[in-house]
Amino acid sequence: MEKIIIFDTTLRDGEQSAGASMSVDDKLLIAKNLDSMRVDIIEAGFPYASEGDFQAVSKISKICKYSTVCGLARANNNDIDSAGKALKQAKKNRIHTFISTSDLHMKYKLKMDRNEVIDSIKKSIKRAAKYTNDIEWSPEDASRTDLDFLYKSIEVAISTGATTINIPDTVGYAVPSEFGELIVNIKKNVINIDKAIISVHCHNDLGLAVSNSLSAIIGGARQVECTINGIGERAGNAALEEIVMCLKTRKDSLPYYSDLDTKKITNISHLVSTITGFSVQPNKAIVGKNAFAHESGIHQDGMLKHTNTYEIMTPESVGLSSSELVLGKHSGRHAFKVKLNELGYDFSENKINLLFKKFKELADKKKQVFEEDLLALADQEQSISKVKYIDLLDISIKCGSNQSSSAYVKLKYLNKTLSTELKGTGPIDAVFKAIKSLIATKAHLVVYQVNAITKGTDAQAEVSVRLEEGGISVLGVGSDIDTIVASGKAYINGLNKLINKKSKAKDSKKILNSSNNSIDKHVI
Numbered sequence: 001m002e003k004i005i006i007f008d009t010t011l012r013d014g015e016q017s018a019g020a021s022m023s024v025d026d027k028l029l030i031a032k033n034l035d036s037m038r039v040d041i042i043e044a045g046f047p048y049a050s051e052g053d054f055q056a057v058s059k060i061s062k063i064c065k066y067s068t069v070c071g072l073a074r075a076n077n078n079d080i081d082s083a084g085k086a087l088k089q090a091k092k093n094r095i096h097t098f099i100s101t102s103d104l105h106m107k108y109k110l111k112m113d114r115n116e117v118i119d120s121i122k123k124s125i126k127r128a129a130k131y132t133n134d135i136e137w138s139p140e141d142a143s144r145t146d147l148d149f150l151y152k153s154i155e156v157a158i159s160t161g162a163t164t165i166n167i168p169d170t171v172g173y174a175v176p177s178e179f180g181e182l183i184v185n186i187k188k189n190v191i192n193i194d195k196a197i198i199s200v201h202c203h204n205d206l207g208l209a210v211s212n213s214l215s216a217i218i219g220g221a222r223q224v225e226c227t228i229n230g231i232g233e234r235a236g237n238a239a240l241e242e243i244v245m246c247l248k249t250r251k252d253s254l255p256y257y258s259d260l261d262t263k264k265i266t267n268i269s270h271l272v273s274t275i276t277g278f279s280v281q282p283n284k285a286i287v288g289k290n291a292f293a294h295e296s297g298i299h300q301d302g303m304l305k306h307t308n309t310y311e312i313m314t315p316e317s318v319g320l321s322s323s324e325l326v327l328g329k330h331s332g333r334h335a336f337k338v339k340l341n342e343l344g345y346d347f348s349e350n351k352i353n354l355l356f357k358k359f360k361e362l363a364d365k366k367k368q369v370f371e372e373d374l375l376a377l378a379d380q381e382q383s384i385s386k387v388k389y390i391d392l393l394d395i396s397i398k399c400g401s402n403q404s405s406s407a408y409v410k411l412k413y414l415n416k417t418l419s420t421e422l423k424g425t426g427p428i429d430a431v432f433k434a435i436k437s438l439i440a441t442k443a444h445l446v447v448y449q450v451n452a453i454t455k456g457t458d459a460q461a462e463v464s465v466r467l468e469e470g471g472i473s474v475l476g477v478g479s480d481i482d483t484i485v486a487s488g489k490a491y492i493n494g495l496n497k498l499i500n501k502k503s504k505a506k507d508s509k510k511i512l513n514s515s516n517n518s519i520d521k522h523v524i
């Protein structure tokens, strides 16, 4: 059995998903979970892209105990120096530098010829070596690169000091047989390839990212780049949970293993979904709500007789225990704390007290409290804005099939208690209009999404809203057994984050202006 190195890029390529920007605190939280899940390498960001990315990479560098922390850099001194500085405090660090090698990219994007690209590869790797001896190099658009030039670029990268060669299928164009063959050919034709680890980085434009990654492993790749829930640029990247569970479940035909603690998969999937506002499709492999749900009578009957009849892996192996009743309104604080620990959360005593109060309120309203309810409670507590400018005090609505909708909202804003009643096109529109008029915000609602956390008509609603103002985008989340209240909570959570981000942006503007240290990361 050979080890496959798991390189997670949720915080870098994952954040490049349109509409998935994460705050520094959000990234820290995800990194903490990736580290405790024993991901080998965390690509924490693209430090030169923005002050926020730099901060995230340097803060993550300080907290990771197990994982190597990696920063992305294009082939230029500014990018590489910025990555080197951001990674300075990491126990183990890596710089990942890249340049396009396909004729198409070189001609139209880089406007460079082959010799210039080779020169740039040498310079960038030498520059990275000033900061670390763990250097990953990627030929962007590798799967559409002329083979002889690809071999030559890789050879140059290794002889200059690259220790990992990552082969990206940047545009998700490859098919499994051909991508596996590419890795075999790289092994055959690059004379110094034995001095580096081959990695792959597959995009999912044709839905083949995981298949291509597995085919590459069979061909000789020993590192895979992937993201939680498969998020990433365009159609996303290979899903970490699918690759890892494939290796674990099909050892017989794939004699490889990863060091990951797969029991943490469900939690981190939920956390990433809450933070990004990207809900997971119900039939998504491994982490979809239905991934372990047996609906048909024939299947249920088989399962009762022997679970192996229809189950190739256990829900427990990904950290899911069946949706059973876990706690009730008579449960004590100790049991509540133990359950949160079992679910992978490690809150301070103060936070436990706060959450326990919220749990009691929920248990009072809702007879059955499921594990999913606790996950929502905990994840929201983690992602809630630390600074609360607005506090929701009351919401009540009038609506029905024969009357127009109106909402009464009372809230505390900057120590003043304000209230109003307004009409709207439906109750949620009325609530949002009322909040907006009290705060006098120009925030624009871009996404509104509701999810039922569990089954049943008394299920909690989990609402996410994406708000935008002046180029700043935030995600607000809220849950409640009342969908209208959950919506109000999510809207206010978003506004708190927006106000907070706006005030931080004012401070960082000075830094950005002075160093001109900002680029659009979606250009890569």
Ligand code: KIV
Pocket (backbone or CB within 6 Å): 013, 098, 138, 140, 141, 166, 168, 169, 170, 171, 201, 203, 524
């Ligand atoms: O898809 C890609 O080519 C990338 C590179 C930066 C590795 O994300």
Ligand code: ZN
Pocket (backbone or CB within 6 Å): 013, 168, 170, 201, 203, 233
């Ligand atoms: Zn990518």
